[in-house]
Amino acid sequence: MEEDHGFVARSLLRGAGSASLATATEGQPFASLVTPAVLPDLTVLLLLSDLSEHTRHLKTEPRCALLVQGQPETVNPQTAPRVTVTGLAEPAPPELKSRWLARHPYAAFYADFGDFRLWQIRPMAALLVGGFARATRLRQAELLPDPAAVAALAAAEAGIIGHVNEDHADALAAIATGLLGQAPGDWRMTGVDPDGCDLASPGAAGEAVARLAWPAPVADANGVRLALVAATREARSRLSL
CATH class of the missing domain: 3.20.180.10 (PNP-oxidase-like)
Incomplete structure (x- = not known):
């Protein structure tokens, strides 16, 4: 049976406790560690501080990317399955914070600090790497769930x-x-x-x-x-x- 690459990519994204967020400002790329939670429709939630570099970037340039990875098959990190998702970031409805906290309950003590805001990323496309030299590009329709x-x-x-x-x-x-x-x-x-x-x-x-x-x-x-x-x-x- 042919592998369902969209399902594999979604499973990696939904199962990730942390991710690398790529943003840009004035043409300069920037990467940071974030903690995602994923809604059923694959919208990614992030709780971000207004004081962080990546939040300042997203306010002026919403185009961004997220990288998550699974466990490598061998000692070679390149054998780890991983997916890079590209999309557009925007502020998220505050009522979704409970969904994010269900995935990251340890963050409850700072989630209501005044500088933290909930953001969401709507995936547009993805690159799934199933392991060493196994890459598949996914259009939005192939990536998102039914x-x-x-x-x-x-x-x-x-x-x-x-x-x-x-x-x-x-x-x-x-x-x-x-x-x-x-x-x-x-x-x-x-x-x-x-x-x-x-x-x-x-x-x-x-x-x-x-x-x-x-x-x-x-x-x-x-x-x-x-x-x-x-x-x-x-x-x-x-x-x-």
Whole structure:
């Protein structure tokens, strides 16, 4: 089966806890470390300080790029899968901050500082590098998730999260520890989208987060159910070994 490059690229972006942001001012490129959270439609959220260089750049030149990468296959860093996403940055609605904080709960103590603002980047295109010498250019239509699936899951998300957290906390715990290599804890689902779901658990060292990617994109709540059932079975099988 031919690889779904758009799904691979989205999974890398959605799973990244940090990214390199490329901006420019007066023709001079600049790179900085940022912490993204990704909405179901693949809009990228960033919480940025007005005092930072990259924020000043984006206010005058919204064109930018984000680079995220996965784990290398060998000691050679060039074997790591990675994706560079290009897009346009703009201020984001403040009510989306809770979505960003669900991905970065450690930031709650400074998220409301007066100089911090929520920004969003709308992806326009991407370059996916699957490893050494494996590059694929993706147009926006190839990169973004299916709009119908995004809409269907947006309508069902609250119900999915409520049901799973209320009735299947044991399954989430098995997935977190058995599949995702996380420490035991009170794991809860915090978000769901066509490509996977986000989990979080409070702990002594601060709230931990994890990302479960589906094996393939899902289109609706039933697709989420089937993916979670399969993940739970695999996780419990691994834990029983």
